[in-house]
Structure formats: C-alpha cells, structure tokens
Amino acid sequence: xxxxxxxxxxxLTRRVPTQNAIARQLGITGVALGLFAFFSIFAVHFFAAGNxxxxxxxxxxxxxxxxxxxxxxxxxxxxxxVGSQYALAxxxxxxxxxxxxxxxxxAAVLVVSAGTVIGLCNGLLTxxxxxxxxxxxxxxxxxxxGAALVLSGAFPITFPVELESSFFSVASGTVLGIPxxxxxxxxxxxxxxxxxxxxxxxxxxxxxxxxVQAALANGIPTTRIKIxxxxxxxxxxGLIGALQAGWLKTVSPxxxxxxxxxxxxxxxxxxxxxxxxxxxxxxTFIGAVILGMLVNGxxxxxxxxxxxxxxxxxxxxxxxxxDVLIRGEGRLASLLGVSADxxxxxxxxxxxRVGSPHGVDxxxxxxx
Amino acid sequence: MKRKDDAVVGAGDNAISRTELLAxxxxxxxxxxxxxxxxALASPSKAHASPAQxxxxxxxxxxxxxxxPCVQIxxxxxxxxxxxxxWDYQGILAPExxxxxxNLNRTYQQAIAAKPAAIGGGMWFPTAAQQAKRAIQQGIYFxxxxxxxxxxxxxxxxxxxxQDLYQGGVxxxxxxxxxxxxxxxxxxxxxxxxxxxxxxxxEERYRGIKDGTAAFNKKNGTQFTNEQFPDQSAxxxxxxxxxxxxxxxxxxKLVALAxxxxxxxxxxxxxxxxxxxxxxxxxxGGFDTDPVINQAIRQGYHLxxxxxxxxxxxxxxxxLAWQKLARSLNPPAVFDTGNAVVNKxxxxxxxxxxxxxxxxxxxxxIKM
Numbered sequence: 001x002x003x004x005x006x007x008x009x010x011x012l013t014r015r016v017p018t019q020n021a022i023a024r025q026l027g028i029t030g031v032a033l034g035l036f037a038f039f040s041i042f043a044v045h046f047f048a049a050g051n052x053x054x055x056x057x058x059x060x061x062x063x064x065x066x067x068x069x070x071x072x073x074x075x076x077x078x079x080x081x082v083g084s085q086y087a088l089a090x091x092x093x094x095x096x097x098x099x100x101x102x103x104x105x106x107a108a109v110l111v112v113s114a115g116t117v118i119g120l121c122n123g124l125l126t127x128x129x130x131x132x133x134x135x136x137x138x139x140x141x142x143x144x145x146g147a148a149l150v151l152s153g154a155f156p157i158t159f160p161v162e163l164e165s166s167f168f169s170v171a172s173g174t175v176l177g178i179p180x181x182x183x184x185x186x187x188x189x190x191x192x193x194x195x196x197x198x199x200x201x202x203x204x205x206x207x208x209x210x211x212v213q214a215a216l217a218n219g220i221p222t223t224r225i226k227i228x229x230x231x232x233x234x235x236x237x238g239l240i241g242a243l244q245a246g247w248l249k250t251v252s253p254x255x256x257x258x259x260x261x262x263x264x265x266x267x268x269x270x271x272x273x274x275x276x277x278x279x280x281x282x283x284t285f286i287g288a289v290i291l292g293m294l295v296n297g298x299x300x301x302x303x304x305x306x307x308x309x310x311x312x313x314x315x316x317x318x319x320x321x322x323d324v325l326i327r328g329e330g331r332l333a334s335l336l337g338v339s340a341d342x343x344x345x346x347x348x349x350x351x352x353r354v355g356s357p358h359g360v361d362x363x364x365x366x367x368x
Numbered sequence: 369m370k371r372k373d374d375a376v377v378g379a380g381d382n383a384i385s386r387t388e389l390l391a392x393x394x395x396x397x398x399x400x401x402x403x404x405x406x407x408a409l410a411s412p413s414k415a416h417a418s419p420a421q422x423x424x425x426x427x428x429x430x431x432x433x434x435x436x437p438c439v440q441i442x443x444x445x446x447x448x449x450x451x452x453x454x455w456d457y458q459g460i461l462a463p464e465x466x467x468x469x470x471n472l473n474r475t476y477q478q479a480i481a482a483k484p485a486a487i488g489g490g491m492w493f494p495t496a497a498q499q500a501k502r503a504i505q506q507g508i509y510f511x512x513x514x515x516x517x518x519x520x521x522x523x524x525x526x527x528x529x530x531q532d533l534y535q536g537g538v539x540x541x542x543x544x545x546x547x548x549x550x551x552x553x554x555x556x557x558x559x560x561x562x563x564x565x566x567x568x569x570x571e572e573r574y575r576g577i578k579d580g581t582a583a584f585n586k587k588n589g590t591q592f593t594n595e596q597f598p599d600q601s602a603x604x605x606x607x608x609x610x611x612x613x614x615x616x617x618x619x620x621k622l623v624a625l626a627x628x629x630x631x632x633x634x635x636x637x638x639x640x641x642x643x644x645x646x647x648x649x650x651x652x653g654g655f656d657t658d659p660v661i662n663q664a665i666r667q668g669y670h671l672x673x674x675x676x677x678x679x680x681x682x683x684x685x686x687x688l689a690w691q692k693l694a695r696s697l698n699p700p701a702v703f704d705t706g707n708a709v710v711n712k713x714x715x716x717x718x719x720x721x722x723x724x725x726x727x728x729x730x731x732x733x734i735k736m
Binding site (some may be wrong): 044045047051055056057058061150151152153154155156158163192228240244247248250252253254255256257259283295298299301302304306307308 | 436437439440565597598599600603604605606608610612613614615616617619631634639658659660663705731734735736
C-alpha cells in the first residue's frame, strides 16, 4: 500500500513542475531565443513586425491544435488523425456555406461540434474498446481523409464572392495590426494553460498520464478524462477548419497535409513526455514557434526550401536527445556524468551526510 | 514561335498540331456521339456493346493521385467513352495527399491484379515504367495518360494521351515574358512555387518555363530570371505565410509568378488578394483550369492558364484502347490534348464546358 501511495503521490505531483521540467522548458526557450537571434542577424526582413506576425500566423493553427494534443499527450494518449480532421472540417464548412447556404456563424458552430464528435469517437474507441490510440487514430486518419475527398470530389470549394459575414472578420481580420489567427491562438493558449495548470481537470489530466492505476485508485475518472482530451483535440481541429475557411474562403481536401507531424513535432520539441504525465502548453507553443521560425527564416535566408525538412528533423532529434539527457537516461548522460544512477548516488551520499534518507527517496520519486 | 491554335506541341514525328487535334477531336467526338446516340436513345441508362463494337472489355485508370481535381475530370472522360463503346471502366486512386512513387505503384499493382483488357496509367514518377512493363508482359494493353515516361513510351511504342508538359512550360514562360515587356519591364524575377518537388509534370513544366524565358531573353535582349521554391500549396493556410516570406526575400526583383499546378495557381491568386495587389500588378499565369483559377482569370489576376483538357485525356485514352482492341487500329504515338490558352477572352466558353463536364460527372456519380 505504501508503494501505491508513493505512485499516487508521484502522479499527482506532476502538476508542480519538477526540476527536470523546468530545465527542459528553459532549454527549449533558449533554443527558440537562439534561433530568433540568429535569423534576426542573418535573415534580412526577419526582425520586422510584419514578418514576426506572419510567423505568428504560421504557427497559430499548429498551436491551437497543439494545445489539445498537449492535454492528450499528458493524459498518455495521442492523435495522429488531426490533419485529416482539419481537412474534413474545412470541407464540411465549405459544403455547408457554399452548397447548402448555411450562414458562416452557424456553419462554424456545426463544424466545431462535428470536430468534437469525431474526438468523442476517437476517445470511445480508445477507452471503451481498448484499441491503442495510435491504431484508432491511424484508422481515422485514412477514414476522415477519404471522407474529405469523397465529399468534395477532390475539388476545392469556393464561397460565393458576394457572400458577406462578420465571421469572415473574426476569422481573418486584424486588431491593432495583429492577425485574427494570432489572437485566436493567444486566447486558446491562455485558456489551455490555465485549465491545465490551475483546475481540477488539469490536475486529473496529469494524474491520468502519470500513473493511470494510481489515479484510478484515487477516484479519478481516467476514462472520462481521456475522452475529454480527445474531444478537446477534435474541437480544436473543427475550430481551425472553420477559421481557415473564413479566412481564405476557399477550402480544399488537401488541407492539413502533414499537419499531424507539425503538431506532434511541436509537442515533442516542447518537452511534453511521450508516455504522458509531463508537459506544458507553454512548451508546445515554444515548439511550434521554433518550427515556424525555421520555415520562415530559411526561406528568408534564401536557402533552398527543401532544406527546411532537414532542419526540422534535426531539431526534433536534438529536442528528444535533450529530453533523454535531462532525464539522465541513455549513454550520452553516462558519458557526461549526469546519468540518473550517478545523480542518485551523489544525492544519497549528500543526504546521508545530512542524515535525511527519507528526503532522498521523495526527491528521486518526484524527479522521475 | 508558332503557338495557340497552330503550335506543334507533340513529341517527335508522331506529334499532331493543335489545329489537327481539334479537327480530330471534333470528328471523333461527333462521330462517337452520333454512334452512341442510337444506343443511348434505345437504352438511356446503359449502353450495350454491339457486334461492331466488339466484346465488352474492362479498362482501369491507374491514376494514383486521387487528391488532384484533374483526376476526377479524367475519370469523367474515361466513363463517358466507356459508356459509348459499352466497356466497363474502373478508376484506382490513392487517397494520400502526397503524390509519390509508392502510392502510384500501389495503384498500378492493384490494376494489374484485376487483369483488365487495358490500363490507362499516369506516369508521374519513373517507377511507373516498371509497373507498366509488367502490365504489358501480362498481355494488358497500356496507354500512358496525362504524364509520360518519355524514354519508356518511345522505347516500347506506347501511346501517350496528354499535354506536352515541357512545351507547355516553354509557352507559359514566353507568354509571361511577352506581357512583362508590354508592361515596360526588361529585367526581374519570374518566381515559381512547387507543390510537389520531384513530380515529373511539375519539374518538366518548370524546365520548360526556364527554357522559354531564356529563349525569350536571347531573342529580345531582356534579362528575366527564374527561381523555384517549395510552396506547400496543398495547404493554403500554411502556404500563404511561406509565400509572404519568399516574396519579402526576393523583394522588388519579383515581376511575375509562373505556376506549374492547380494548387500553386490557387495559392498565387490568394497571395495576390492577401497582399492587396491590383489585378495584373504582378503578372501571373500557368496551368490548369479550375473554378478558382477561372475566377482569377475573370478578375484579371491571372493573365492566362494553359488548359490540358483533362476530359479528353480519359476519353481518348479509352477510345484509342477500344480502337486497338476491337478494331486492330493502331493509335498514334502521341495524342496531344493541348496547351490551349485560356484567358479573359474565352473564359466563358471554358466555364460552359466545365459545367457540361460537371453534369456528366453527376450522371456517373463522380463528385466534382
């Protein structure tokens, strides 16, 4: 029972950023600042208000879905169908507005609702049927992409030129020069960050991903928590689908091509643990910003755009290596003398000197 | 340079001019329609093969790229011809957004496994030649549709039905340069976004654009340059910030946008609107018709688009296969469906034609 209490404690203390998590977030923030400085110095036009806002717009949709994906990752699941959900959402919006004459606001509400329902399906299939979320969402990736193609006939759908709606301003206007997409991103970031950090639901998300058995033992409805996380991700896809349609007034079933990799890349670079229980919305945002700066900065440098993929791949590998290093795992940590075993030995020695063996155990548990 | 209605755009001695093509098309189309009318009147829902038409056979379109609107129009052409001669037609598409050798190969493998009498295959990637060879070895009649593998089709006496991609590029480069000179420009950059780096039709068109521009420079003493960059235009929301960065990088050098695909053409139209360019401020033109591109032409953003007449590609591929298998009539090496120049002067006729194709598509259950 003592062990169980310890794991519960471990799961629940995830809510408080550990030293590792703080180090990881500082590290990734340092990488972002370094890239920003590099491109500002070497890429003409990078350090201009207009371009920085463009980077913001480039990362806005990735971040909005990334917030939902962060909850999902922390809860110990993930969703690789987000690109297809996004594509279907845009097509659904296009069909409702252009072919069925539904008002853009109503259509947007329906699209976000549909996204939530898709998330619910993913959640139910994963939790009740016990199919791993990778397999469920892999299936949905294909199914939803196919649905987008069938519904659109593979053709782009354009809104009538004469159609006017205040929704278009909300989706594509500016406030004090800041694009609407960036404002939506900030709203979702603040909301997501607050919910994850300060509410009971956020607490339960960390607990579910940290140790599902321990969370269950503490009466946390882990199944429901996971389903809610899937629904949040689906709703986020619906939201960006509606916003994209309102912004461009043209939708295409090819939308969202590779989007899942951008979102998952941002989440991983942002330091969200692959197996759940750790991470933050802030980290995901920084991950998305790093990817956005790379895409934008490389183009501005005049480098062949095909190199972008190489740099993105390198950054993901470096971020993952940094994660392993900070955890004190792997051969690199051993070589650098920061492996978890050595740290543990050193700490034990230190605590033995101060006569507090219980404190050693507690500290080690929290760090892992 | 001869062009528009009189340009010879086919390959080698077997090429036919556009004037000849129109005559042949009209004669073939008219004859077929008359021949089919009797059957259609007798049985409007289903055509039956008459003894003169030979036994009922099956043709498969191994068209890979299911996310391209062009493929749907090609399929309408196939279906229409199949209905007229009493054949069966089946399209095998790949739902993936990324057009790549693997998914194209898969469609070929599925087509060969079905053992049809004939296969019409797009050869967007060099690996298609291996699969086409397999089909021929198994006694399946093969016709290259939309994009040929030049070395393979000429070495194996394969008929190709489609646009001369390279010459289309030459024509596009020339038309853009001509307009730039009319606008008083003698130097500047003609920028081309690339939706699918490595894809044969895209790269061939770009090669043609570069050569066309170089030839124009040599003849007219101008100094226009070309540059290509991956524009990710399959996803417009992602593509537009990339375009903005690229345009900032090239700065005032930019004088024209030459596009090599439907997606890039739409992205060019959208970036022009996004940056509030006046129609014609930056000269734009390229390939393919589509409701959005047609709108860009009507509004004056796009100077022209080169129509490869997708319907004819499917229609004549099946008709030529039928001629060969039912009547032992050898088809030409190249059946060029043209680089018809579509601009403001004839866009209404193109709209009417596209509406007629849409009606046919509806009849065949193809969503467009």
